[in-house]
Amino acid sequence: MKADPKGVLTGSHTLTGNHACAEGAFAAGCRFLGLYPIVPSLEISERFLERAPEVGATFIQMEDEVSVLAAVLGASWTGKKSMTVTSGPGLSLMMEHLGLGIMLETPCVIVDIQRAGPALGMPGRPAQGDMMQARWGSHGDYEIIALSPSSPQEMFDYTIKAFNLSERYRIPVALMSDAYVAHLQEKVVIPPAEEIEIEPRRYYKGAKDKYLPFKRDKDFVPRMVNIGDGYKFHVTGLTHDDRGYPVMNEECQEYNVHPLVWKVRNYVDEIIEVQEAETEDAEVIIISYGATSRAALKAMEQARKSGIKVGSLKLVTVWPFPEKRVAELAKKVKAFVVPEMNFGQVVLEVERCSYGNANVIFVPHGENGVENTDDLLSAIKQAVQADKVESVIIEFNKGV
Amino acid sequence: MKAKETKTQEIQSVPSKKGEIHPMENLLRMDRMPHIWCPSCGIGLAVTAFASALEKANIDPNKISIVSGIGCTGRVAGYVKLDSFHTTHGRPIAFGTGIRVANPKIKVVVFSGDGDLIAIGGNHFIHAARRNIDMLVVCVNNFIYAMTGGQVAPTTPLAAYATTSPYGCVEPPFNIPYIADSSGAVYVARWTTLHIRRLINSLAEALQKKGFSVVEVISPCGMYYSRINKLGDGLDMMKFYHDNVEIRHGEDTKNLDIGFQTKIICGKFVDRERPSYMERYNQWLSDVKGGSRDEG
Numbered sequence: 001m002k003a004d005p006k007g008v009l010t011g012s013h014t015l016t017g018n019h020a021c022a023e024g025a026f027a028a029g030c031r032f033l034g035l036y037p038i039v040p041s042l043e044i045s046e047r048f049l050e051r052a053p054e055v056g057a058t059f060i061q062m063e064d065e066v067s068v069l070a071a072v073l074g075a076s077w078t079g080k081k082s083m084t085v086t087s088g089p090g091l092s093l094m095m096e097h098l099g100l101g102i103m104l105e106t107p108c109v110i111v112d113i114q115r116a117g118p119a120l121g122m123p124g125r126p127a128q129g130d131m132m133q134a135r136w137g138s139h140g141d142y143e144i145i146a147l148s149p150s151s152p153q154e155m156f157d158y159t160i161k162a163f164n165l166s167e168r169y170r171i172p173v174a175l176m177s178d179a180y181v182a183h184l185q186e187k188v189v190i191p192p193a194e195e196i197e198i199e200p201r202r203y204y205k206g207a208k209d210k211y212l213p214f215k216r217d218k219d220f221v222p223r224m225v226n227i228g229d230g231y232k233f234h235v236t237g238l239t240h241d242d243r244g245y246p247v248m249n250e251e252c253q254e255y256n257v258h259p260l261v262w263k264v265r266n267y268v269d270e271i272i273e274v275q276e277a278e279t280e281d282a283e284v285i286i287i288s289y290g291a292t293s294r295a296a297l298k299a300m301e302q303a304r305k306s307g308i309k310v311g312s313l314k315l316v317t318v319w320p321f322p323e324k325r326v327a328e329l330a331k332k333v334k335a336f337v338v339p340e341m342n343f344g345q346v347v348l349e350v351e352r353c354s355y356g357n358a359n360v361i362f363v364p365h366g367e368n369g370v371e372n373t374d375d376l377l378s379a380i381k382q383a384v385q386a387d388k389v390e391s392v393i394i395e396f397n398k399g400v
Numbered sequence: 401m402k403a404k405e406t407k408t409q410e411i412q413s414v415p416s417k418k419g420e421i422h423p424m425e426n427l428l429r430m431d432r433m434p435h436i437w438c439p440s441c442g443i444g445l446a447v448t449a450f451a452s453a454l455e456k457a458n459i460d461p462n463k464i465s466i467v468s469g470i471g472c473t474g475r476v477a478g479y480v481k482l483d484s485f486h487t488t489h490g491r492p493i494a495f496g497t498g499i500r501v502a503n504p505k506i507k508v509v510v511f512s513g514d515g516d517l518i519a520i521g522g523n524h525f526i527h528a529a530r531r532n533i534d535m536l537v538v539c540v541n542n543f544i545y546a547m548t549g550g551q552v553a554p555t556t557p558l559a560a561y562a563t564t565s566p567y568g569c570v571e572p573p574f575n576i577p578y579i580a581d582s583s584g585a586v587y588v589a590r591w592t593t594l595h596i597r598r599l600i601n602s603l604a605e606a607l608q609k610k611g612f613s614v615v616e617v618i619s620p621c622g623m624y625y626s627r628i629n630k631l632g633d634g635l636d637m638m639k640f641y642h643d644n645v646e647i648r649h650g651e652d653t654k655n656l657d658i659g660f661q662t663k664i665i666c667g668k669f670v671d672r673e674r675p676s677y678m679e680r681y682n683q684w685l686s687d688v689k690g691g692s693r694d695e696g
Contacts, residue, residue, distance in 0.1 A: 031502075032498070032501075032502045034498060053685055053688050053689045054689070058501060058502060058681075059501075060497065060498070060501045062494060062497070062527075063523055063524065063527040064523065066491065066494070067491060067493075067494030067497070067523075067524050067527075068494075070487065070488065070491040070494035070495040070497075070498065071494050071495065071497050071498030071501070072498060073487075073495060073498065074467070074485070074494075074495040074496060074497065074498025074499040074502070075498040075499065075501065075502035075503075076498075076502075077483075077485070077499065078498075078499055078502040078503035078506065079503070080502045080503070082498075082502070096488055096491075097488060097491070100487060100488050104485075226503075227465045227483040227499060227503065227506055228462060228463055228465070228483065228503060228505060228506050229462075230462040231483070232461070232462070232481050232482055232483060232484075233483060233484070234429065234477065234478055234484045234485075234486070235484075235485055235486070236477075236478060236485075236486035237486060237487060237488060238486065243431075245431075245432060245478065246478065246486075
């Protein structure tokens with residue numbers, strides 16, 4: 001399906017990451033925004049509200065982030081593609097309904113513009129400290145899809161991708177950006193509507209009294225209907241059968257919850273996207289995502305100039321994690337260097353998937369500027385010198 | 401899925417006499433009967449009254465959605481044959497707000513309990529009333545958290561016992577109609593499950609109202625509230641309502657506190673007009689765009 005031209009601002013623009021995200025949402029067909037004001041995600045909401053009347057979208061500012069995601073899920077069941085935007089403190093409050101969204105298999109997009117935490121932290125300072133929360137934050141067993149953009153253009157592109165994945169797999173998708181990319185202003189090219197591929201919602205088309213809201217199709221994904229279409233369906237956050245009725249036994253727990261995991265795990269090859277650069281002959285590979293991949297690519301070039309064979313693996317999809325590819329590369333390289341704007345989250349996945357075949361050096365990144373490459377280059381130098389297989393954490397500000 | 405043979409299915413398979421159907425079969429999920437509510441509970445009466453009110457108010461069952469939270473009353477959505485959602489604890493109003501704003505053609509009813517709507521969901525309750533979201537909220541008040549076995553609630557009268565107030569409740573309770581009124585609801589009424597006819601009329605009236613309507617339904621909880629407080633069974637509670645309810649329409653909502661086994665004032669307290677959220681939203685839209693979106 002092609003994008004609805006009404007929401008596509010075709011042309012070449014200079015946009016901030018946040019504004020590009022709002023445009024990506026319109027292009028993807030998003031017509032409902034639930035919001036609660038929080039720095040540094042505000043400009044997405046502001047742009048959305050400004051353009052909503054001409055695009056035909058609607059919105060509501062709720063009383064907190066708990067109710068925001070509840071409203072987004074409700075809106076999604078009316079057939080409108082829905083999203084919310086927030087930052088760390090808001091994401092924490094959304095964990096309750098992230099779980100409900102997973103259980104009710106409700107498509108929606110959650111944009112998280114990460115800022116430094118914990119608690120209130122530093123609202124304007126970029127960080128990548130919510131990566132594990134997005135993956136594990138809500139209770140119980142589930143899989144999640146999370147994407148990480150590194151530029152305003154990617155904010156636009158990946159917002160569309162997030163909506164498409166969310167409709168395809170009937171799952172909430174997190175767009176994990178950060179304050180740096182959100183406020184960065186760069187050229188963003190928005191293609192004509194007919195060049196934007198949109199994943200339509202998969203609807204049930206059978207008899208009204210035969211609809212089963214959780215009857216899985218061959219692709220694991222049940223078909224949806226809209227509120228008001230006369231199907232009189234029921235869904236519950238309790239463990240349920242195909243009819244959406246609660247069934248409290250072990251057999252149903254397995255029947256209901258296992259597919260929530262397998263509908264993602266069985267399709268990782270379709271879902272996962274990584275961008276590789278110069279990994280062919282690399283001795284050291286920098287694995288990065290989001291804003292840090294800007295520094296990673298720079299550091300790779302600088303290291304190559306000084307004769308060290310460095311490659312880059314940029315994670316477009318952080319969750320599910322590209323474990324197969326990382327495991328393959330681990331056998332070929334001497335070390336992975338993993339810069340993150342946190343104290344080590346995705347690096348744990350890199351270590352796990354290396355199975356001891358490569359050194360993993362974690363670089364707590366960003367204190368000297370997001371695009372500064374000094375810490376990365378020293379880690380690369382350390383990587384080529386080290387013989388023993390071990391994980392190293394380069395510590396900064398050690399000792400107070 | 402082929403679930404294990406349950407009692408539900410056994411009962412369902414009992415052949416009924418030809419042509420004999422439950423009078424509310426088109427509005428209730430008969431494949432889910434029997435329901436989970438205890439003997440002497442009043443929630444079933446509230447559901448019956450709601451189903452009757454839907455018919456009385458002539459609401460298109462395809463254009464109405466019912467949302468419940470968690471708890472005994474939270475199970476209502478599961479038994480009503482409408483587009484129905486059993487959501488998270490305290491959030492049905494927020495979920496329903498999303499439905500209503502995204503598709504103003506859908507009438508939203510939130511059916512939940514006092515603990516769900518007034519404790520954990522209290523913030524959503526007052527904000528939905530402030531916005532005047534088009535929504536009917538039916539709040540069944542049984543003075544206790546019953547699903548979890550009888551804990552003290554924000555509606556438990558002072559000095560009443562609960563498992564978490566073993567020496568009697570020390571916190572003053574909320575007066576639900578007063579919160580609704582002062583937060584901006586356009587329709588506020590209170591009935592007990594004894595006053596079925598009046599409750600049906602009130603629900604039907606509230607269903608046709610534009611804006612945020614609240615109907616509080618005082619309900620007996622024979623299993624927990626009555627038992628721990630030694631108030632007898634469901635019938636005794638009904639007798640209590642019969643002897644102690646005073647109907648005072650238009651009573652100032654600040655006079656509606658409920659004490660432990662004191663007089664309960666019922667009636668329709670608020671019925672006023674105030675622009676609803678969608679009316680204001682459409683006004684804003686026509687101001688910026690010169691045209692309005694689909695009417696609710």
